[in-house]
Amino acid sequence: MPLTLYNTLTRRKEPFEPIKPGKVRMYVCGITAYNYFHVGNARVFVVFDVVRRYLKWCGYDVRYVQNFTDIDDKILKRALAENSTMEQIAEKYIAAYFEDADRLNILRADAYPRATHAIDGIQRLIHELEQQQYAYAADGDVYYAVRQFADYGKLSGRKLEEMQAGASGRVDEEADKKKDPADFALWKAAKPGEPFWESRWGKGRPGWHIECSAMVRDELGESIDIHGGGMDLTFPHHENEIAQSEAVTGKPLAKYWLHNGFINMDGEKMSKSLGNFRLTRDLFANYDPMAFRLFVLQAQYRKPIDFTADALDAAVSSWKTLKEALQFGTQFAALPGWQSAATDNLDQTVVDRFNEAMDDDINTPIALSVVFELAKALSREGNQLVHQGKPDLPVEQLQRQWQTFASLINVLGLTAAEPQVSSDVVIMGVLAGLTGVVTIAEPEGLSDAAIEALIQQRQEARQSKNWAESDRIRNELQSQGITLIDQKDGVTRWHRN
Ligand SMILES: [Zn+2]
Structure with missing residues (x-):
């Protein structure tokens, strides 16, 4: 069975066929740098890290890009509160992102574009939209005219009429400038004291949605294979990205749109706006980051996860099982007959079962059950070695099982190695x-x-x-x-x- 992925755009699982054979271009929306990231954000990074690792495991050459939003109202608000600047706040939380993501063993992206470095591309894109009547300037702001884009709503399945009914009660400072309540800002005129860039529309700064459209284009081109993010980004963020990019290029922005489910706390989606969130780094004070990674992967990525102490404790004990099996590796490697150079002699039957689970829309809980079977068998052999002086299995077979286990666990990004903590x-x-x-x-x-x-x-x-x-x-x-x-x-x- 080939790899199939659930595509939010078509609302079904589809066989994965990249635009260029063998190559995958992938973009995932990153953090807005005004706080440490919470465990709901952490799920996004773990999920797409595993998607990326699995594609590599399947032999694809993957280029993975994840952005940083380093200009935003929330960052400016934070800067004001901390008597700091937008740049300092963004730097602080981008550095913190790397510390926390490293502890989760998230592979580094091939590029981390930042909004403030993409201003040229952003302005160019807005101007193109304006020239093609998809955007209009109003008093220093520029808005996207959603009525001009016939496909608006195709990703989220929302209809403009419903959106307008929802928006009608809202009164904001932009309302007077918009031709239609559903229109959204591409460029915002600078308010006094705010950072700004010069533009043909006057001093201002970009809106959030346009950043990603411009950065995808700058870093990966007009059409990419996979665009990912949390489910909450489907609307309006990704819907708007499609409207912006596709209006200008006439090409699909992404072939596959992947969205992961929420982490729920007390039955509600965990979010900063609801205030019921847990910061990832606070969690790490009490839990091994790998136990949390496992906790995330024990659910299929589109399913919701309930964040409870019991579920976390269960993940801690499951991680102990895997870690123990991993740690027996040193003792196995000392056995006579163990090949010192790693071979690619894997147990193909086990690998096939693992791949079959992953091919089914990255079904990590099933894939993990295969890994746990191996871990238990290896721990049995390890205990046998410790207590009886030799394992039950012939060394060659043991080595094959061990290498299969180590390879598969690496596809899931689980590691017993202590992360490098850069502290000077x-x-x-x-x-x-x-x-x-x-x-x-x-x-x-x-x-x-x-x-x-x-x-x-x-x-x-x-x-x-x-x-x-x-x-x-x-x-x-x-x-x-x-x-x-x-x-x-x-x-x-x-x-x-
Ligand atoms: Zn984005």
């Missing part, structure tokens, strides 16, 4: 009530000169509009605990976290 400040010698002296070790790693040189390289990349390279350098520095802050005057400041 070590606090030592604090004895409560005794001295209260805190010794802060000298930061290790890159010297100031090396950092300045990298910033210079990045500056050159930026001048030639090579955003991928510029972001790569930024991310590399970030991984070393160095944060860059691009100032309006073009100068980049930096500090060690």
